[in-house]
Structure formats: structure tokens, C-alpha cells
Amino acid sequence: MSFQSPASFAQFHSQGRHASYVRSMRSPGGILDLLEVQRPAGDMSRPAVPDIVLMVDLSGCSRVKGDLGGGRFDLATRRGTLALAAPDFATTVINEDSHRLRSLAFPLAQWQSALDEAAEGRFSFETSCIYGRVFDSAALRSAFRNLWSLCEDEGAPSRLLARAAGCEIFAELCRMGGAPFAPAKGGLAPWAERRCLELMQARLSEDIGLDELAAEAQLSSFHFARMFKKSIGVPPRVHLTRLRIERACELLERTDLSVTEIALEVGYSSNQVLARVFQRLRQMSPTDYRRAVRDPSRVYPAS
Missing domain, CATH: 1.10.10 (Arc Repressor Mutant, subunit A)
Structure with missing residues (x-):
């Protein structure tokens, strides 16, 4: 039976029976998609999509059989195991147990130039030793975890965060995959x-x-x-966050703008987002900060 291939990994998971497996999905304007999926035991194969898909197993599975584009495998996975599915390849995946995955899907059209730059123009899916494979990497797990944590604070990742995180991840993938990779030698002029x-x-x-x-x-x-x-x-996204919180502090000190108005003024979608980021960096809420700087004689515990 023939079918039309989905336009993206995220589209595939938002349609049909697979939609019920999705626990969360975030997408910043087509740069990358973040999904968390609770998959049942059984056949979880999918048609080809034009995305590079990096997955981390959050629970482990006693047996997984399939082909992600790098040859057939039959193995057990553990919590934290990573897998990388090649683009434009109809994957085969059969799970013995239900398990939970987080996935990053990178549209190849958006990221081909970054791959070429990371590998000095010599990147190839055919020669990479990790594409279509199951593998381990503490660095990639950390990048994945940090990106997900930031999105839990701020919602859908900004374009700056999405692109910067992707560049960091692709640099590590190219290095692990055996592509020539030269570290940065100098900073900006x-x-x-x-x-x-x-x-x-x-x-x-x-x-x-x-x-x-x-x-x-x-x-x-x-x-x-x-x-x-x-x-x-620090990366660009970290510096931008610092600038935003510094500006928020100035506005809290010198104006009577509401926290919601200040959030919008410094680039956050709501007062709740500003509050989460502010709490993480300043160990108090914006409201408590405003009270503290306007009446230093009173002590306010961290919220």
C-alpha cells in the first residue's frame, strides 16, 4: 500500500495513531523540533522524513530491533542511550517493551550548511560511523538535557537558542562520526x-x-x-539572557511597569517565563527584587 511521506518528523508524530504517544512538542519556526514520546511495545517503524533525528532513551528497553539507516541491529538499551536516525530513510523499529524517548529533529535543508562547515565541506552520511547507529555520549546527553531544561523554563526555544544548540550538537556529532573537525582558534574581531x-x-x-x-x-x-x-x-544565548535580566532589574528598580510589561519589554512571552528565568539567575522573584531594592531595610527570603 502506498502513502504520502510526512513533511517532517514532527508532522508524522502529530498524525494518526502516533499522535497519542506524544507527551510534549516544541518547535521554533522550523529550525528544530523537540518531542517527548511514550512508545508502547511493538512496531514503531515510520516512513522516510527529511530530518536528522537524535533520540535519547529515558527508560531503557530490554530489546530493540530495527534499522535507522546504518544497518540492522538487535540489542538492549539502557537509560541515556542515544540513537541517530539518518534523513530520508524509512526506519524500522520494533520494541519489546514500552519506553520513553526524547527526540531532536533537525530539518536537513536547515542544517546542511552547518554540517558542511563543521566537517570542512567533507561531511557524508555514508562515511559517518554513528549515523543510523545506537551509541553513547556524555557530551550529547548533557547538551540534550540543558536544551530541554531551558525549554521547560522558557517554552518553545528562541531562534537564537535553537540554532546555537544545534551548532553545538552537530559539532560533537561530526567529531564522533570521524569527520575532520578543527576547534575554534580565535574569537571575534x-x-x-x-x-x-x-x-x-x-x-x-x-x-x-x-x-x-x-x-x-x-x-x-x-x-x-x-x-x-x-x-x-559564554554562548550567545547565555549572554542574551544575562542582558535581558539586567534590563529587567533596571526596569524593576526605576519604573512602575508591571512584571508582565517588563517581561514583554525584555523579550519574554509572559510574566511567568520572566519569573522562572529571574528566579534561576537571581534566586528571588521579580516582585521580591523590586521590593528589596526599593526598601533595603526589609529582608525578603528567596521565593
């Missing part, structure tokens, strides 16, 4: 650093993209992300 920092400050309320910052520095997104961290000491 002083003029490029100044212009990018000014742009971030001027557009705090917007969903600024890594591509826009990279264009300001006349660099590709992949190289810009690495060189920015070399210069500033």
Missing part, C-alpha cells in the same frame, strides 16, 4: 564583537536569530557561535 553586542542590546525584546548576529560579524552561524563563546566566555 573587536569591531565584530562590539557590533554584535550592540545589536543584542538594541533588540532585547525581539526573537533575534543567530543568523542575524553572524551576518553582522560577516561570519557563518556555525563559526560565529564558536568564536562568540571564545571572545565573551
